Amino acid sequence: MNPLGWPGYEAQLARARERSGGAESVSWRRRRHAVVITFDFRFLGGSVGTATGAVIEEAFTAARAAHLPVVSMIATGGSRMQEGMLSLRQLQRVARLCAVHRAAGLPHVSVLCDPTTGGLWASLGAGADVVVAVSGAQVGFAGSRVRPSDDPAYTAEGQFAAGTVDLVVPPDDVDSTVATILDVLTRGDAVPAEVPRALGAQELPDSGWGAVLRARAPERPRARAYLDDYFDERVPISGDRAGGVDPGMLCGIGLRMGRAIAFAAQTGTATTPAGFRTAARLIRLAERFALPVLTLVDTPGAANDAAAERAGVGAAIAELFATVAEARVPITTLVIGEGGSGGALALSSPEHTWITPDAYFSVIAPELAAAILKRDDVEALADDLRLRPQDLVELGVVRGITDR
Known part of the structure; x- marks a missing residue:
């Protein structure tokens, strides 16, 4: 021709x-x-x-x-x-x-x-x-x-x-x-993912501040340990397709006892716009192939520096909230460490969120709440926020506390 x-x-x-x-x-x-x-x-x-x-x-x-x-x-x-x-x-x-x-x-x-x-x-x-x-x-x-x-x-x-x-x-x-x-x-079955077992402490914290310190402890098991324990094999999915990668958001698809399950896991760092967009992309991919989704929450919150604002952190969080809300596949969430504000909530299932004994979930970190409210008693404020695992169960924020 x-x-x-x-x-x-x-x-x-x-x-x-x-x-x-x-x-x-x-x-x-x-x-x-x-x-x-x-x-x-x-x-x-x-x-x-x-x-x-x-x-x-x-x-x-x-x-x-x-x-x-x-x-x-x-x-x-x-x-x-x-x-x-x-x-x-x-x-x-x-x-x-x-x-x-x-x-x-x-x-x-x-x-x-x-x-x-x-x-x-x-x-x-x-x-x-x-x-x-x-x-x-x-x-x-x-x-x-x-x-x-x-x-x-x-x-x-x-x-x-x-x-x-x-x-x-x-x-x-x-x-x-x-x-x-x-x-x-090609193994999607749309059956909810099993809640991972707790790998860290088993006893519940006595105080809110104690829960915060335990979640921040360097020796606490992190996302990689949970993914290694949960999956037999994993295929990573990386990048937001818009010029960004967040090493603190691990995404991919894993095999667990022959079942394929998509995962998005925070690793304890502040989540960037690229991290939120990558998680949203992963959930949309899972939806296309009827893959259940497991999310692991562990972040002090969304990145809030000037670079994050210029990269559209608010829009990225909104996109993830909408993707989770609209998902036609089951999403199971386990809070394994810090659950800091909207940056953590955006990755959480509205109905099927669980927590480990060495984690907390809060509207904001106690120190930041103290600054906003002009209070000096950070430890007492942590109790007032009712952020301990047992408090969250009582409030109906999480479905339960996972154990070994």
Whole structure:
């Protein structure tokens, strides 16, 4: 095909076919558990033209008919210059195919090989449910010939740091990683997650301030310990897809006795806007695949510095509140440490929240409440706030106190 009458294009296509052994830059194959789309960079740099778009559509159509996930193995320089705007319009075609596939409730996993640049990164690649990048791969909207520098931002690792890639893995681990992702995404049963057992103290605190000190103790078990104890295997989901990552919000999907359960867990730090957005993204992903959700609450509160305000912390918390409220899958919450204000409540189930004996939940930290109320008796104020686990049960804020 030569829709623009581009000089020498037919000869370029002939050479590309001879070099690659394929008819186009993309091919697909139906395997047992997925339809796999594969790019060949030897064919005009893996570029996409009108015929390529037709092949991609054929693959998605076959996957939808067989009710199978799609795996996109991408290696491309972007749109094919020799077909002009007809090539660029394939991005809309691909976006529509991804949207129809998503509406059918079917997973799409993209694997970003070296290189993945241009419009296909911004459509087929970044638009997948889970994005895996090959370590060291060149990844970015701008290709090497048009970008201003060789900044690390244009790498798999740079994209991971920016929150647009879920995992970066060595080439030899790609197949096993994708197989695990497909496995957990296709095990949804929408049955509520079991409440984790308490790993720390078993006795209840005598005072409100005692509860606060115990929750802040360095030796108290944190989220990673709870996730290790609860799950047999985990697949991380990282980044808010808007340029941010919060290391203090651990998200992913785990296997527990054969069941797949999505999780979002705070690690004891102030949660940033990226953390709230990542948790909201995780819950929406779980909803698509009927995965129950487990949330672990442990934060002194939402980040409240100027950077957080500029990044839209209020809007990010509102988004998470709405996502939890609208979720069509069961959400189970365990407060395992500090439950500080709205930053903790946003991650909590309205009906199915539990607490450990070494945790507390409060409208605000006692010290901040004292500053607002102009009181000096912080310890007495902690009692007045009724933030102990047993107080929260009596008030109906939590359903119960978990034990070993």
